[in-house]
Amino acid sequence: MTTHLVVLPILVLLVAALILPLVREPRRASLIGVSALAAAFLLWLALAFLVMRQGAISYHLGGWPPPVGIEVIADKLAVFFGLTVFLVAIPTAVFAGVDMPAEAPEPALSSFWTLYLLLVLSLLGLAQAGDLFNMYVFLEISSLAACALVAVVNRPANVEAAFKYLLLSTVGSGCVLLAIALLYMITGQLNLAFLARELEHQAPLYPKNVIGAGTFLLVGLGVKAAIFPLHTWLPDAHASAPSPASALLSGLVVKVYVVVMVRIVWGTLGRAFFTLLPFKSVLLLLATISIFLASILAMAQTDLKRMLAYSTVAQMGYIFLGLAAGSRTAFAGAILHIFNHALLKGALFLAAGAVIWRTGRRRLAELVGVGHTCPLTLSFFAIAALGMVGIPGTSGFVSKWFLLVGMLQQSSPLLAWVVLISSLLNAAYYFPVIILGFFGHGTDNELRFHLDRIPPELLLPAGSLALVSLFFGLWPSFPLHLAQDIAHDFFL
Amino acid sequence: MDDLVLKVVARVIIPFIQVYGLYVVLHGHLSPGGGFAGGVILAGGFILYALAYGRPALDSLLPDRLAALLESGGVLWYTGLGLVGLLTGSAFLANARAGFPLGVPGRLFSGGIVFLLNLGIGLKVAATISTLFRNLQEEE
Amino acid sequence: MQNLEYIAAMLLYVTGLGIMLFHSNLIKKIIGMNIMETAVFLIFIAAGYVRGGQPPIALPGEPLLLPVNPLPQALILTGLVVSVSITAYALALLREIYRHFGTLDAAEIARRKGELT
Secondary structure, three states: OOOHHHOHHHHHHHHHHHHHHHOOOHHHHHHHHHHHHHHHHHHHHHHHHHHHHHOOEEEEHHHOOOOOOOEEEEOHHHHHHHHHHHHHHHHHHHHHHHHHHHHOOHHHHHHHHHHHHHHHHHHHHHHHEOEHHHHHHHHHHHHHHHHHHHOOOOOHHHHHHHHHHHHHHHHHHHHHHHHHHHHHHHHOOOEHHHHHHHHHHHOOOOHHHHHHHHHHHHHHHHHHHOOHHHOOHHHHHHHHOOHHHHHHHHHHHHHHHHHHHHHHHHHHHHHHHHHHOOHHHHHHHHHHHHHHHHHHHHHOOOEHHHHHHHHHHHHHHHHHHHHHOOOHHHHHHHHHHHHHHHHHHHHHHHHHHHHHHHHOOOEHHHHOOHHHOOHHHHHHHHHHHHHHHOOOOOHHHHHHHHHHHHHHHOOOHHHHHHHHHHHHHHHHHHHHHHHHHHHOOOOOOOOOOOOOOOOHHHHHHHHHHHHHHHHHHHOOHHHHHHHHHHHHHHOO | OOOHHHHHHHHHHHHHHHHHHHHHHHOOOOOOOOHHHHHHHHHHHHHHHHHHHOHHHHHHHOOHHHHHHHHHHHHHHHHHHHHHHHHOOOOOOOOHHHOOOOOOOOOOOOOOHHHHHHHHHHHHHHHHHHHHHHHHHOOO | OOOHHHHHHHHHHHHHHHHHHHOOEHHHHHHHHHHHHHHHHHHHHHHOOOOOOEOOOOEOOEOOOOEOOOHHHHHHHHHHHHHHHHHHHHHHHHHHHHHHHOOOEHHHHHHHHHHHO
16 A cells, blocks of 8 residues: 655645746745645655554555665655754745845745755655665755755855855765766665665675775765865855755755765665775764864854854764764764754754844854844844753753763763763854853943844744754653664664 | 858758657657657757847747746646546556556557656756756856 | 776766866866766766667567666766756856856955955
C-alpha cells in the first residue's frame, strides 16, 4: 500500500512555486507563499504521525519498484528534518511578508517567493531522496535557489557574495557527482539500499573507488555545509542576504547537507567505508578547527549579521564533531543540535532583522543601547543567544549535554574540552551584544524605555522561534527521542 | 545588427530548425532526444530569429508574458499529468496503471504519459532558453 | 590504453579547477567551472559506455541484444540542464557585478569592496 502523503507536501510547494511567477501583486504573492507552506506543513504533520506509528514508508514513483524506479523515503530522519524545516520556514515566511517589501524592489518579490518555496521543497526532497540521482537533482535545486535568494536584493555586496557562493557550491556539486560516478562504476546502482547491498561485495575489490568517493563526498558536502577550510563563502553570503533569507540559509540549508551526509555515508557506505579511510578522524579535526577558528573570527566582527554567520560555521562544527565522535550518544546529540540550532539561529537572524528594520543599523558599535528602543526583540535575541551558549534550561544545553556525555563515554575528554571551551568563546561574543544593548548608553541618548515599535508580523516570528526553542529546552523529550531513534538507525 | 545575408539565411533555415526541434520533442519516446534536447533546438530557432531581425521582432513573436506562462505551464502540465496517476489510485507519475493508452509500440502516438510529458518539457525548455537569452542580451 | 578516457577526464578536471582557482578574471572562472563539470560528465558517460551496445528502446520485431543502461545518460542530461542554468545565472550575476564595480577582475573587486565598507 502506497501512501501519497510522502510526495504531496513537495507537490503542493512545487505547484505554488510555479503559479507565483504569474501573480502580479506582491501582496498576494506572500499570501500564496505562506498558505502553501501552511498546507504543506499540515500534510507533513500527517505524514510524521504515520511514520511514527508504523515506521518508514517507501514510495515508488510511477509504481515502478526500486532498482528501476525512483524511490522516495519517509523515515524518521526525513520526518525529523522536515519538521525542523517547517518550524523555521513558516515563521520566516510570515516575517518575509513584511520585511521583504522594505528590502527588495517590487519586481523581485514574486521571484523571492518562488525561490523561497523551491528552496523549502528541495530541502524536503533532499531529506526524502532514496537514490543518488534524486539527491543530486535536489542538491542542485537547493544550491541554485539558495544562491539566487542571496542576490534577490541587487546590491554590490549581495551580487558578489552570490557569485562566490555559486562558484564554490558548483565545485561542491561537481565533487558530489564525481563521488556518485565512482560509486556507480563499481556497483551499477544508484538506489541507496541496492547500492549498500552491492557495495558490501565490491568495496574490498575496488578500495580505491570507495576511498575516492569518500574524499569527494567529504569535499563536496563540506563546501556546502561550510566546514573549516571550505567555509569562506558563508559569512559573505549569509551576512549580505536579506534577513529572512539569512534565517533560512543559516538555519536550514547548511544543515540539509549534514542530513545527506548521514544518509549516504552512515546509511549507505557503511562499515567497510570507515575501515578503508579515516573519514571520522578527518571530520573530527576539521570540525575542531572550524569551531575554534569561527568562534575567534566571530569575536572580531563588527557587523551583527556577519557575527551570526561566523557563529553558524562554529555550530556546524559541533554537529560534525558529534557525528564523528564515535559514540551513539554524541551522534544523537549532533542530530538534536540540527533541530535546536535551526530554531535558535532562525530566531537570532529574525530578531536581528527586526532590529535592522526598526533602526536601520547593523554595526555592533551602533547597536549599543538598542534594548531601550526594542526591548522585546532584544529579549528574544537574548533567549536564543543563551541557547547558543548552552545555558541550562535552553535547548542548546540539551544537545551540548548529549555531545559532552557521548564524548566522555568514548573517554575522549579532549573533545569534551573543545565543546566546553568553545561555549565560553560563544559567550564572549554573544553576551556583549546583549549587555551593551540593554545597559549601554547609545549615541542618541534615548534612555526612555518604550515598547518596540515593530509590527507584530516581524516580532511574532522571532518571538515564536525563541519561545519554541525555549520550550524544547525545558521539555526536550519529543525531538530527543526522535534523535535517539535516528542515532539507533544510522549510527555506526 | 542589420545584415542581409544573415536575414536571408535565417529565413531559410529557421523553419527547418523548428521542424527538427518539434521532431526531436515528439519522438522523445522512440529515439534518442526528448523534451530538453528538442526544446533547446526550438529555442535555437528563436535565438537566431532575434539575432537576425532584432529583439523587438522576437518580443512580438514571444512576449514576456507568454514565455512566463509557458515556463510555469510546462511544469504545471507535468505535475498535473503526474497527479492523474495519484487520482486513479496508483502512484504519482504512473503510466499505464493510471489508464494512459500505450498505443502501438513504435508509432508516434504511443508510450502513454511519456509522449505528453515530453511535449510539456519541450515547450517549457524552449520558452526558458529564449528567456535566458533575452535577459542576458538586454544590455545593448 | 583502456582507461584513456578517465585520464583525459581527470586532466580536464584539474585544468578546469586550476582555471577557476588561479585566474582572477571572473569570466575565465566561469569557463573553468564549465570545463570542470564537463570532465565529471565525461567520467560518468565513459563509465556507462558498453562496446557495441544498443539504445535500450524495444521496437517490435527487433530483439535487443545488448541494451545499454540509460541511467548514466539520463543523469548526465540532468547535469547538463543544471550546468546550463548555473552558467546562465553566473553570467547574469557577472553582468550585475560589472554594473556595480566596473570591472571583472577578482582582486580589483575585492579592493573596491573594501573601499565600500
